[in-house]
Amino acid sequence: MSRVRKTGLIGWGAIGRVVGSAVAAGEVPGAELVGIVDNRRLGDAVPAPQLTMEQALESCDLIVEAAGQGVVREWGRAILTSGTDLLVASTGALTDDELAKGLLTTGPGRVYFTGGAVGGLDLLQAVRAMGPLSEVRLTTTKLPSTLEQPWMDERLLAAMRSAKEPVEVMRGTAREVPVRFPKSTNVAASVALAVGDLDAVRVSVVADPAAVHTSHVIEASGPHGSYRFEVRHLPDAANPATSQVVPYAVLRSLAALAGRSGQIL
Template sequence: MGIVGWGAIGRVVGTALAAGVVPGAELTRVTDNRSRPDAPVPQSAIAEALEVCDLIVEAAGHAFVREWGAQVLASGTDLLVASTGALTDDALAAELHATGPGRVYFTGGAVGGLDLLQAVRGLGDLTEVRLTTSKLPGTLEQPWMDAELLERLRTCEEPVEVMCGTARDVPARFPRSTNVAASVALAVGNPDKVEVRVIADPGATLTRHVVEAAGPHGHYRFEVNHAPDPANPATSQVVPHAVLRGIGALTGRKGQIL
């Protein structure tokens, strides 16, 4: 298999695979837009990686999924997506699902309870789904923000709501820090049904995600609080381990389910 992106996620995943942490999974290529001398296997362009890999693990961001996702699948190589926000684009998701013979998978990343939300869909539609994500202000700054909003983020002493929208809108505005919203949307089956609030909290020591869902068949609430990755505070430290769990499922390790 190959990994695209040798950053906070890819480096942890690749190092673990090279050490044999996931039985049956062999890392053979690393693809990145910069030279990575610490990579434990040869670094190559994605076209070369597709010639020798049966699975590509994406840890490079939405742009790779948009640009290369269909080509990966058309080559017969499977694709495991960590940047799930890309999959809230209906046209892209439809293209990927229609392309083969490779198959596309995604990981839940930094949130739990997705298997239950998927199961609940069998009972009927949920009437309410809300996600509230709270992070340090500095991890939420984006190029599209105006001077007034940036100043609020940089000077706030209390939590500030940065954006409220749907799980279709928010990942597009925060492509590096709201993949949880997309994961919840994929579990629910409708990104427009998931209301997402993004909170900048200057006092946050952990990244918090609270999922609340309700319907005629029950009420559900999940809360997770993660330590941010020291190398990239916009990403929770647990994310690469969720990716490794997904790889374990695809290689048939007992008891692992995506």
């Protein structure tokens, strides 16, 4: 009989609430929600005790990150060094080469990543095994209000706020873009992880006032073929910067780690 994964959750936001509630309700066989780490006072409405990070590391063998790139940078290596496994939702943190190398080489805990709001990554990994892709492009389109950032100048902000049609707000690599949009472009890092090269993935971020759905279009080509994936998600009502599907992608990854049988990997 497989052991139960004693699971801690970092973050009680749009992603964490769905993930934590599902685990607490027994919807992920093999996983038990032991506690929740959050820097806010959550009160009695949460389905598990609120813990400090130190308490979580003492009582959990798996931590699920659902609180943003900063948490991965601050706590990632400490979690792994303690012997606790880490499931990362905020893959954009891995655009930092030093951090990524540290997470992948630190133990005895193991680090895992979820693809979040994008599909086709398994196929890109398979193609990559045959040889490098010659071109990979990602176009992410979201509502302008979800893309506003402190570094933007007044001219760009005014263009986004008054736009009547799509406006490109940044173009760069998968290394550059998630740093500028830490809550909105983890998909870029997920694609780059699949391709194996942050600098090979060219990313365009588009603000569209008519974007009822968040859209991610991946286009890749190489000696062995060409590939195009498009996903269109409804934004989360509580946090439009993320898609409704993201917590369910995290739950799927957690279910795989907890040992649920009979699913496509």
